[in-house]
Amino acid sequence: MTPNDILDEFRSAGALLEGHFVLSSGLHSPVFLQKMFVFQDPARTERVCRALAEKIKEKFGAVDYVVSPAVGGIVPGYETARHLGAKAIFVERENGAFTLRRGFTIPEGARVVMVEDIVTTGLSSRECLAALRDYPGTLLGAACLIDRSGGKADLGVPLVSLVQLDIPAYEPDKLPPELAALPAVKPGSRSLKS
Numbered sequence: 053m054t055p056n057d058i059l060d061e062f063r064s065a066g067a068l069l070e071g072h073f074v075l076s077s078g079l080h081s082p083v084f085l086q087k088m089f090v091f092q093d094p095a096r097t098e099r100v101c102r103a104l105a106e107k108i109k110e111k112f113g114a115v116d117y118v119v120s121p122a123v124g125g126i127v128p129g130y131e132t133a134r135h136l137g138a139k140a141i142f143v144e145r146e147n148g149a150f151t152l153r154r155g156f157t158i159p160e161g162a163r164v165v166m167v168e169d170i171v172t173t174g175l176s177s178r179e180c181l182a183a184l185r186d187y188p189g190t191l192l193g194a195a196c197l198i199d200r201s202g203g204k205a206d207l208g209v210p211l212v213s214l215v216q217l218d219i220p221a222y223e224p225d226k227l228p229p230e231l232a233a234l235p236a237v238k239p240g241s242r243s244l245k246s
Contacts, residue, residue: 053099053100053103053214053239055214055215055216056096057103058100058146058197058198058214058215059086059203059215060087061090061099061100062075062085062087062090062198063206065089065090065092065093065096066086066089067087067088067089067090068083068085068086069083069084069086069150070082070083070084070092070241071084071234072231072232072234072235072237073234073236073237073239074224074236074237074238075153075172075221075240076172076175076176077172077173077175077221078224079172079221079222079224080171080221080222080223080224080227080231080236081219081220081221081222082220082231083129083200083219083220084237084239085170085198085200086239087128087169087170087197088124088126091127091128097127097128097131098131100128100197100214101128101131101132101135101197102228103214104128104135104156104167104195104196104197104212104214105132105135105136106135107195107212107213107214108132108136108165108167108180108195108209108212109165110214111193111195111210111212112163112165112192112193112210112238113163113192114163115133115136115138115142115163115164115165115192116138116139116162116163116164116189117133117138117141117158117162117163117164117165117189118130118132118133118136118138118139118141118164118165118166118167119142119143119152119158119164119165119166119167119180119184120141120142120143120166120167120168120180120205121142121143121150121166121168121176121179122145124126124170125142125167125168125169125171125176125180126142127169128167128169128197129142129167131160132195133167133230136165138165138223141156141175142228143180143183143184146152149179149183150179150180150181150182150183152187153182155184157187158184158187158188158189159188159189160188160189161188161189161190162188162189163189163190163192164184164187164189164190164191164192164228165192165193165194165195166180166181166184166191166193166194166195166209167194167196168180168195168196168197169196169198169242170196170197170198170199171196171198171199171200171205171207171211171213172200172201172203172205172221173205173221173246174201174205174206174207174242176221177194177196177205177207177211178207180225181194181207181208181209182189190210192209192210192213193209193210193212194207194209194210194212194213195211195213196211196212196213196214197213197214197215198213198214198215198216198217198233199211199213199215199216199217200218200219200221201216202216202217202218203216203217204218205239
């Protein structure tokens with residue numbers, strides 16, 4: 053799938069929203085990618101995650117484990133792992149920090165890729181990757197459906213994405229007047245408690 057094909061999947065799912073949004077990073081943006089509108093359709097999810105799995109194989113080769121951050125990364129992580137023939141596990145917040153729970157572990161020698169839904173600043177991805185460094189597997193890199201940082205997010209590992217966009221995001225005290233005039237909506241999941 054081309055980047056335009058992926059964006060068409062988001063558009064046709066009603067997942068490309070415009071307004072005033074507070075992102076999980078705390079930044080404000082006039083555009084929000086409501087990936088759960090994509091993920092509510094199993095056929096659409098299968099298409100985009102198959103495309104991501106193909107890019108992961110091209111970049112990293114065989115993968116044994118896909119690890120994703122809860123909550124937003126669980127669905128694309130699972131579906132991408134299915135196409136890779138890999139196990140799908142996820143990290144959750146415990147006392148504010150990501151950790152593997154539920155008995156999940158990564159064995160020595162396992163080839164691991166972190167799969168995320170959307171990358172903006174890369175904070176959640178970096179936190180997830182930091183948790184994985186406590187395990188003996190080989191961390192190959194990261195992947196996401198959409199990199200809305202335009203390639204600027206530094207995760208400390210190679211990042212594969214289906215689409216790179218440069219969507220503006222602003223500090224709360226540096227909003228352009230047209231954005232500040234709109235009521236803010238916070239649709240993300242970072243503040244959910246485990």
